[in-house]
Amino acid sequence: MTPKNNFFSFRGQFIYWCAAILTVSTAFPFFWMVSTSFKPLLEIFVFPPNFLPDNFTLANFERLFEQTRFLTYFRNSVFVSLATVVLTITIGSAGAYSLTRFKFYGREKIASLILFTYMFAPIMIVIPFYVLIKKIGLANTHLALIMAYTAFCLPFSLWLLRAFFQSIPLALEMAALIDGASRWQAVIYVILPLALPGIIATSIFTFILAWNDYIFVRILITSDELKTLSVGIADLYNATVIDWGMIMSGSMLITVPVLIFFVFIQRYLIAGWGTGAMKG
Amino acid sequence: MKQSSQKAGVLLIAPSVLLICSLLVYPVLYGVWLSLFKKHSFFPDQRFVGIANYIYLMQDPDFWMSIWYGTVYSVSTIIFQIVIGIVAALIVNEAFKGRNFVRGVILFPYVIPTVVAIILWKWLLNNQFGLVNYLLMSIGIVEDPVSWMGKDHIMTSLILISIWEFFPFVVLSVLARMQTIPPVLYNAAKVDGAGPIRRFIHVTLPQLRNVLFVVILLRSIWMFTKFDTVWLLTQGGGAEKYIRTLPVYAYMRTFMYYQAGLGSALAVVMFIILIGSTTIYFKMFRREEEI
Numbered sequence: 004m005t006p007k008n009n010f011f012s013f014r015g016q017f018i019y020w021c022a023a024i025l026t027v028s029t030a031f032p033f034f035w036m037v038s039t040s041f042k043p044l045l046e047i048f049v050f051p052p053n054f055l056p057d058n059f060t061l062a063n064f065e066r067l068f069e070q071t072r073f074l075t076y077f078r079n080s081v082f083v084s085l086a087t088v089v090l091t092i093t094i095g096s097a098g099a100y101s102l103t104r105f106k107f108y109g110r111e112k113i114a115s116l117i118l119f120t121y122m123f124a125p126i127m128i129v130i131p132f133y134v135l136i137k138k139i140g141l142a143n144t145h146l147a148l149i150m151a152y153t154a155f156c157l158p159f160s161l162w163l164l165r166a167f168f169q170s171i172p173l174a175l176e177m178a179a180l181i182d183g184a185s186r187w188q189a190v191i192y193v194i195l196p197l198a199l200p201g202i203i204a205t206s207i208f209t210f211i212l213a214w215n216d217y218i219f220v221r222i223l224i225t226s227d228e229l230k231t232l233s234v235g236i237a238d239l240y241n242a243t244v245i246d247w248g249m250i251m252s253g254s255m256l257i258t259v260p261v262l263i264f265f266v267f268i269q270r271y272l273i274a275g276w277g278t279g280a281m282k283g
Numbered sequence: 284m285k286q287s288s289q290k291a292g293v294l295l296i297a298p299s300v301l302l303i304c305s306l307l308v309y310p311v312l313y314g315v316w317l318s319l320f321k322k323h324s325f326f327p328d329q330r331f332v333g334i335a336n337y338i339y340l341m342q343d344p345d346f347w348m349s350i351w352y353g354t355v356y357s358v359s360t361i362i363f364q365i366v367i368g369i370v371a372a373l374i375v376n377e378a379f380k381g382r383n384f385v386r387g388v389i390l391f392p393y394v395i396p397t398v399v400a401i402i403l404w405k406w407l408l409n410n411q412f413g414l415v416n417y418l419l420m421s422i423g424i425v426e427d428p429v430s431w432m433g434k435d436h437i438m439t440s441l442i443l444i445s446i447w448e449f450f451p452f453v454v455l456s457v458l459a460r461m462q463t464i465p466p467v468l469y470n471a472a473k474v475d476g477a478g479p480i481r482r483f484i485h486v487t488l489p490q491l492r493n494v495l496f497v498v499i500l501l502r503s504i505w506m507f508t509k510f511d512t513v514w515l516l517t518q519g520g521g522a523e524k525y526i527r528t529l530p531v532y533a534y535m536r537t538f539m540y541y542q543a544g545l546g547s548a549l550a551v552v553m554f555i556i557l558i559g560s561t562t563i564y565f566k567m568f569r570r571e572e573e574i
Contacts (some may be wrong), residue, residue, distance in 0.1 A: 021374045022385050028445070030388050032403040035414060039406065046471040047348050048412050051421070086355045098299035105292025113300060122501070124508030126530040127554055128307060130537050130546045131314035134322075154306030157299055217511040220537065235400045240402055241518055247406060256397045264497075265394055266387035 032264065040064070040252040047248050050225050063248035064256075073253055075228055076235035080257075083145055083231055084213040087152040090221075091209045092202060096155070099164035100190070104176050114165075121158040125218050147223045148231075152213040160205050167201025168194070207268070214261075230256050285305070286559050311554070318548035324339075324541040338550035345532065346549070353528035355397045355438065355505040356513070365495070365500060367446065368453025373483070375454070393451035401515040402443045408432065434522040439470045441516055448512060449505075453498055460494040496568055503564075504557060510534060529553055 008015040039047055040063055042056040067073050078158075102114060132151065133142075141147040173192060179189040195202075217233040224230055238255070239250050318336055322329040340346045375386050392400060407415050408431035416428040431440045464487065472482045510530040517523030517531065527535070529549065537546030 008377055010380075015379070018374060018377045018379055020334060021370075021379075022379060025371055025374060026388050029451075030392055032407060032447075035390060035407060036403050050412065052412070052414055053419055055342050088518060094298045094302065097295040101292045101295035105295070107289045107292045110292075110296075113296060116300075116308075118305065120303055122504050122557075123307055123311070124505060124510075124530075126508050126510040126533060127550050128310045128314070130533065130550055131310040131317055133304070133537075134317065134543060135310060135313060135322075150306060154302050157303055158307075161299055164346055169408060210393055215394075215398075217396070217398055218534075219514070233396050236396075236402070237398045237515060239520070240405075250402055251406070254402055257401050258395045262391055265316075266384060269383065269387040269390055 036251050036255055038103055040255045044248055053070060063252035066249045067252050069140055071239060076230055076232045079229060080231040083148050084210050086149045086207050087213040088209050091154045091156045094158055095160035095164050098169050102165050103168040117158050117161050121162060129218055131145050142223060143225045145229060151219045156209045156212055160209060164201060165203050167198050170196045171272055231248055291521060314547045314550050315500035317544055320544045322544040323388045324537050324543040336545050340548060350529050352526060353507060356528055359442050359504050363446045364450045364453050365499060368450045369457055372453045372457035372461060389454055390451050392448045397511045398515060400448050408440055434467050434525045436520045437525050441513060445512055456494055456498045457491060459489055460574060464490045500568060508553060522574045
């Protein structure tokens with residue numbers, strides 16, 4: 004543990020100032036979003052702008068819930084993202100376990116295939132994906148979205164989980180087997196608890212990817228009641244008259260809870276990051 | 284025992300391989316096939332045209348502009364992301380009060396939906412009521428409001444927003460690696476009389492070489508294929524032509540002109556450019572011991 008920098012030294016001053024600039028430049032747009040979302044319509048367009056609302060109001064949120072399907076979009080987002088996480092983690096853990104614990108023909112080839120597909124970007128597959136999905140009659144369903152996200156998250160999930168499984172010593176599993184546990188029991192009682200931090204980190208990355216996606220929803224979903232938040236909010240912006248107050252209140256509701264969560268879990272994410280998580 | 288354990292291994296990896304092949308690899312191959320057809324995006328009729336789509340693209344000025352805009356966008360955002368990312372990682376790697384808070388806040392732009400990032404910046408950069416114009420005017424940098432979404436400035440706005448949105452990825456990757464550099468190296472350098480700048484150049488940078496190799500590779504691929512940030516910024520402005528990068532152009536051809544064949548050809552071109560440049564990148568910078 005290195006000692007904390009002294010606030011009064013030149014070096015300490017320099018570091019505190021840089022940290023302050025970094026924090027303000029990343030956080031200020033969010034502050035402005037929150038401030039705008041609590042302003043009455045007239046105050047939003049006041050020039051010069053008020054940094055904090057003079058007349059605090061919840062009217063923007065009321066309009067959001069009355070005039071849009073915000074809650075439906077929210078429910079859809081939660082459902083699609085959670086389904087993606089469950090599927091990806093189940094399939095990915097099994098695959099990663101296999102890649103680290105079994106020797107079979109073509110194992111290294113599979114590992115390189117996974118690394119190669121990790122580099123695919125949505126725009127590269129979305130056009131043929133759309134044509135294929137239409138062909139099999141799954142266009143405009145949540146299932147199509149879940150399939151797309153699972154396929155998309157699998158390469159990095161496998162890569163990440165593989166790294167976590169590799170860090171668990173084989174001897175622990177052997178010991179359990181010698182003590183008379185079945186392979187299945189060894190996995191459930193020895194491996195899974197040790198791999199849990201890795202599984203949590205991977206779940207978070209997968210969830211964010213599904214939650215934030217725009218392009219697949221835009222292309223695969225046409226009916227309003229099936230849309231998720233990203234497209235729902237984007238469509239509010241594309242309305243003829245832009246209701247900034249309502250858009251800011253919607254944006255605030257879908258980001259601030261996530262951001263507060265992040266301040267608390269960032270240290271676990273940095274650990275996951277070292278092994279190469281997350282794309283976008 | 285050996286035989287059955289082999290079977291179990293294959294069985295466990297099978298679902299992953301099956302999904303990746305059918306939902307990622309197959310669509311890409313199918314896209315190559317589609318690019319040889321004249322095909323309507325919504326109706327099933329299609330006609331084999333060979334390489335006509337590619338020949339059309341070679342003579343299409345919009346295609347060449349999209350390559351140019353895409354290159355300007357990705358090169359400039361990557362350079363700034365990397366530089367700002369490393370500097371920010373050096374700062375939050377120092378010990379100071381509130382460090383965990385700052386680390387958490389730096390992540391924000393990267394974890395929010397792109398839609399929200401774009402909406403926030405469109406509001407801040409709004410030419411009539413935006414805060415940025417107000418601040419610039421009140422400290423006297425500009426006299427009249429800047430039209431950030433107009434044709435002269437939209438590329439600058441796009442680049443600034445993208446740097447803001449994606450530099451946290453660099454910070455986190457570099458920070459994760461910095462935490463594993465043995466302090467012994469710094470102490471040795473100090474004893475040898477190296478100042479902070481020389482310690483950075485001769486101790487930190489060589490240690491970061493491998494992680495930077497991967498980060499630059501991934502960020503380049505993702506910036507060159509970035510769709511949502513660029514597309515969402517073009518919505519509702521009049522200047523979308525001036526940031527029409529290759530991914531946006533492929534999307535427009537497919538979903539606004541309904542030319543799925545031509546759209547697929549654009550995606551294939553994107554793929555070929557990526558494979559070509561990553562191969563060159565590997566040849567130039569990869570060393571034996573890496574990855």
